[in-house]
Amino acid sequence: MKKNLVKTAAAAALLTSSILAFSPIAYGKSISVDQSINSVKSELNKAASQYVYPTLEGKLVPSESLYATLNSAKKNYQATRNAIVSSKLSTKEKESKLNDIDSLYNEKVSKGLVPYMDAYNYATKYLDPLMKEINEAEAKNDFATVVAGYHQLSYQLKDRTSILYRFSGKAARDLLLEKYKKPAEAKRNELTLPVTIYMKLVDLKSLYAAGKSEEVLKAYAELNILLEGLPKTNKYAAPLFAEVAKIKAIIDAPLVALTEQQAFDSKVADFVEKVNAGQKNITVSSTASNSLTVTIKEDVSILEFLSQGFYTSLISGLNVTKINGNDPLSEAAMNGLKAAFSADAKTLADLKGKSFPFPLTVNAGSEFDVIFTIAFN
Numbered sequence: 001m002k003k004n005l006v007k008t009a010a011a012a013a014l015l016t017s018s019i020l021a022f023s024p025i026a027y028g029k030s031i032s033v034d035q036s037i038n039s040v041k042s043e044l045n046k047a048a049s050q051y052v053y054p055t056l057e058g059k060l061v062p063s064e065s066l067y068a069t070l071n072s073a074k075k076n077y078q079a080t081r082n083a084i085v086s087s088k089l090s091t092k093e094k095e096s097k098l099n100d101i102d103s104l105y106n107e108k109v110s111k112g113l114v115p116y117m118d119a120y121n122y123a124t125k126y127l128d129p130l131m132k133e134i135n136e137a138e139a140k141n142d143f144a145t146v147v148a149g150y151h152q153l154s155y156q157l158k159d160r161t162s163i164l165y166r167f168s169g170k171a172a173r174d175l176l177l178e179k180y181k182k183p184a185e186a187k188r189n190e191l192t193l194p195v196t197i198y199m200k201l202v203d204l205k206s207l208y209a210a211g212k213s214e215e216v217l218k219a220y221a222e223l224n225i226l227l228e229g230l231p232k233t234n235k236y237a238a239p240l241f242a243e244v245a246k247i248k249a250i251i252d253a254p255l256v257a258l259t260e261q262q263a264f265d266s267k268v269a270d271f272v273e274k275v276n277a278g279q280k281n282i283t284v285s286s287t288a289s290n291s292l293t294v295t296i297k298e299d300v301s302i303l304e305f306l307s308q309g310f311y312t313s314l315i316s317g318l319n320v321t322k323i324n325g326n327d328p329l330s331e332a333a334m335n336g337l338k339a340a341f342s343a344d345a346k347t348l349a350d351l352k353g354k355s356f357p358f359p360l361t362v363n364a365g366s367e368f369d370v371i372f373t374i375a376f377n
Contacts, residue, residue: 063117115167123180194236263364271317322361
């Protein structure tokens with residue numbers, strides 16, 4: 001019985017000493033508080049060193065392996081704060097010690113461990129998967145997906161990668177940038193011109209489908225300038241040049257015709273201006289392509305009207321090379337003109353309200369045929 005009492009008393013004494021040893025106020029004013037502070041300082045320093053030191057050897061520590069460290073540091077930091085607040089220290093001493101551990105926690109955890117884990121998570125869960133998606137799309141020649149990935153990558157690099165700079169530890173930051181941001185920037189730069197060309201192709205097809213001829217010409221010219229800057233050795237060059245060849249085959253002929261028509265319209269406008277400056281008995285206007293309206297101000301004979309220079313000005317001003325397949329100054333061409341007017345038409349007044357189509361071959365950079373209509377008012 002005595003033996004049991006002795007054992008029980010010894011156990012109780014041991015338990016009491018253990019409790020006192022770990023109690024924040026066991027040794028009165030400051031001894032156990034200082035021990036707690038020293039312990040948490042050591043833990044906070046070690047917490048930061050867990051991601052810093054490995055990077056000196058070129059290794060990035062996964063954030064998953066740091067959560068236990070973070071949770072322990074948070075828990076013990078808060079416990080130490082509570083111990084300081086509930087201790088018998090003076091208000092001034094409490095404030096000093098709280099500021100001391102708060103400053104260290106802010107440096108090692110708030111500005112170190114936590115933002116490092118955020119940066120690592122961002123790099124591995126956003127940048128890295130996006131790069132893999134782009135690379136897989138490239139392997140499949142799926143350029144539409146590459147373009148979509150490029151836009152997402154550009155957004156990430158422009159607006160979100162600042163997270164990679166927010167933590168302390170230069171070696172860790174440099175390694176994270178080297179492994180994730182720099183390859184992403186290189187991929188974006190590599191894709192910029194090919195994606196721009198691809199987008200211009202998409203715009204060009206839309207403009208062509210909408211029948212916007214002038215916009216098609218402008219976009220096509222811009223596309224060719226972009227293509228000149230794309231080396232044929234670029235891995236995107238072959239598929240892009242193939243796409244351009246397809247669209248070129250579709251739009252080339254209409255584009256040539258459009259260019260010729262625009263040049264001819266310009267000649268007609270110059271002709272109108274010249275005639276109105278020199279003729280007194282008529283004014284001319286052109287409100288639609290390949291047509292001319294003659295407004296009669298003073299009646300004269302048709303022969304006199306033609307001999308006053310209207311016909312020769314028309315031929316030279318519009319670069320007419322043939323009328324109805326004949327030389328414009330040949331007898332066959334003249335007979336054709338006479339046949340176009342009714343036999344009883346002697347003066348311009350007899351032509352009012354009538355219009356006459358003439359098959360012309362004109363030179364507007366290259367020869368093309370047009371039905372040119374002259375109407376008399």
